[in-house]
Amino acid sequence: MMRQSELGEIVHMATETIRNNKMRSGLTVLGIVIGVAVVIGVSSIGRGLDDNVRDRFATVGANVIFAFHLDPLTFGRMSEEMRTRKELTMEDAEALQDLPHVQAVSALLRLFNPNVGGTYTVKYEGRKAANTILEGNTSSMLEVEDLPLAEGRWFSAFDDEHRSAVVVLCSDTSEELFGNQNPLGKEVTIEGRLFEVIGTLGPIQSVFSGGKDPINNRVIFPLRTFKAMHPELKQHFIVVKATSHDAMPKAMDEIREVLRRRRKVPFDKPDNFSLFTIESVTEVWNQITGGLFIGMFAISSVGLVVGGVGVMNIMLVSVTERTREIGVRKAIGACRADILLQFTLEAVFLTAIGGVVGVTVGGFLVWAIPAVWPSLPAHMSMFWVILGFSSAGAVGLVSGIYPAWKAANLDPIESLRYE
Numbered sequence: 398m399m400r401q402s403e404l405g406e407i408v409h410m411a412t413e414t415i416r417n418n419k420m421r422s423g424l425t426v427l428g429i430v431i432g433v434a435v436v437i438g439v440s441s442i443g444r445g446l447d448d449n450v451r452d453r454f455a456t457v458g459a460n461v462i463f464a465f466h467l468d469p470l471t472f473g474r475m476s477e478e479m480r481t482r483k484e485l486t487m488e489d490a491e492a493l494q495d496l497p498h499v500q501a502v503s504a505l506l507r508l509f510n511p512n513v514g515g516t517y518t519v520k521y522e523g524r525k526a527a528n529t530i531l532e533g534n535t536s537s538m539l540e541v542e543d544l545p546l547a548e549g550r551w552f553s554a555f556d557d558e559h560r561s562a563v564v565v566l567c568s569d570t571s572e573e574l575f576g577n578q579n580p581l582g583k584e585v586t587i588e589g590r591l592f593e594v595i596g597t598l599g600p601i602q603s604v605f606s607g608g609k610d611p612i613n614n615r616v617i618f619p620l621r622t623f624k625a626m627h628p629e630l631k632q633h634f635i636v637v638k639a640t641s642h643d644a645m646p647k648a649m650d651e652i653r654e655v656l657r658r659r660r661k662v663p664f665d666k667p668d669n670f671s672l673f674t675i676e677s678v679t680e681v682w683n684q685i686t687g688g689l690f691i692g693m694f695a696i697s698s699v700g701l702v703v704g705g706v707g708v709m710n711i712m713l714v715s716v717t718e719r720t721r722e723i724g725v726r727k728a729i730g731a732c733r734a735d736i737l738l739q740f741t742l743e744a745v746f747l748t749a750i751g752g753v754v755g756v757t758v759g760g761f762l763v764w765a766i767p768a769v770w771p772s773l774p775a776h777m778s779m780f781w782v783i784l785g786f787s788s789a790g791a792v793g794l795v796s797g798i799y800p801a802w803k804a805a806n807l808d809p810i811e812s813l814r815y816e
Contacts, residue, residue: 425711426751429792432700433755433785438762440781443690445774460500460642461542461675462649464489464635464656468671482669483660484631487620490535492655493637498648501638503538506623506630507531519570519616520586526573530615531587533623541638549581549596557619565596569613587616588626645674698788704751705792712744712800716807723807737805744797745790752789756782 466482467475490504508531519526538544539551552563564585571580571594584591601612624630639648649672656670716723723736763777 421711422747422750425707426704426747426754428700428704428707429748429751429789430704430755430758432698432702432704433752433789434758434762435700436694436698436785436788437756437759437777437781438766438775439690439694441759441763441775441777442766443686444778444781445776447686448776449774460639460645462637462639462645462652463673464637464652464670466632466670469673478669485633485635485656485670486631487633489656489659490633490635492659493635493652496648496651496655498640498644498651499637500640501537501540503535503541503636504620504633505535505538505636506533506620506627506633508627508630519574521574521583524574526570526614528611528614529570530611531618531623531627532615533618533620535620538636541636545599545601547597547599548579549594551596552619557621560622560625561619562590562592562622563595563619564592565598565617566594567598567613567615567617568600570616571597573614585616590626592616592618649674701788701792704748704789705796708744708747708793709796709800712740712797713803715743716740716800716804719804720807723804727807733805736807737801740801740804741794741797744800745793748789748793748796749786752786755789756786759785 464485466484467479485504487504490502493499493502519529536552536554536557539546544551547568549565551565552561555561556563564587566574566580566585574580574585575583580594580597583594585594586592598613598617618626637648637652639645653668653672657668660669662669726736759782760777763775766775
């Protein structure tokens with residue numbers, strides 16, 4: 398069995414060799430540094446996006462069901478059947494209100510990019526809010542989605558029925574138009590008409606950390622007020638809150654039955670509308686990001702492979718350069734295991750140093766990425782730090798075994814003759 402003093406001497410010799418060849422050692426582990434840093438950077442961005450998406454979905458509620466005439470979770474070209482589907486209506490939403498496992502129902506209409514050509518810019522005393530989304534909602538939406546009402550009130554059923562000229566502003570829109578002023582009671586100009594601000598919403602969690610989410614740049618009208626402004630919009634989005642999370646399957650069955658009956662879908666035909674939940678959206682998100690992340694991780698791991706090849710190449714060169722040294726060590730009593738351990742430790746130490754530097758550089762990237770690109774989140778994970786460092790050590794072990802084996806099997810007599 399190897400004595401502790403012998404092991405200490407071998408470790409000392411391995412570290413001394415690395416210390417005496419600083420430039421070569423640094424260039425050798427450069428690929429390892431890049432590989433570990435990229436792995437940590439990519440994983441941190443992926444985790445940051447994933448956490449933000451989960452937080453954003455959590456604000457909607459776990460027992461919320463969405464209904465739309467198209468399937469938003471289908472990618473690629475829509476079928477002819479889907480393109481010709483009839484839109485859902487406000488009457489469809491009203492028909493769902495009294496179902497046993499439904500707590501509240503709302504419907505909304507939304508107009509994206511309403512400032513095209515400057516026609517729909519929201520104004521207040523010379524100040525403008527650009528790229529604002531115009532949206533019509535029912536009075537029950539506050540209950541359905543648990544919206545963060547910051548100031549004032551949400552519009553009532555009376556406001557909706559009488560098409561009142563009132564609006565609720567989201568956080569970014571309110572800040573653009575009023576800054577630190579209290580917007581309640583003020584009138585904003587939209588499409589040449591004046592609307593009184595009766596409430597504001599607090600910030601809604603953005604998927605992209607530090608960036609502005611379009612969901613926070615909205616002006617929300619009572620639904621009938623908005624329909625009077627834009628009668629051409631017919632694509633109602635129905636949002637249903639089930640009585641509980643456990644009751645969601647029953648609520649979905651009840652909703653499906655009512656909508657199929659109202660839309661006259663034959664019993665042997667599939668639905669001509671879509672029902673989905675936050676969980677189903679999350680599953681699709683996981684599928685998309687999972688495949689994308691695996692691809693990015695595989696690409697970033699190329700640096701580790703290249704680094705491992707570099708370590709093996711340098712260690713083989715080192716074995717050749719130190720052939721005489723190996724012969725001397727064997728002549729004075731060093732066994733094959735001592736030589737094998739020394740060269741293996743040199744390779745592992747090299748890549749471990751590369752791993753430490755790579756983790757440091759990766760941590761800097763995680764800090765720098767949101768600073769340079771505020772819309773791109775990055776959350777460093779201890780799991781990926783440990784994995785990156787362990788991978789560097791494993792690469793060193795694998796890359797160093799063959800050169801170490803070659804050094805350990807050199808003939809001592811031939812080694813002493815080597816020039």
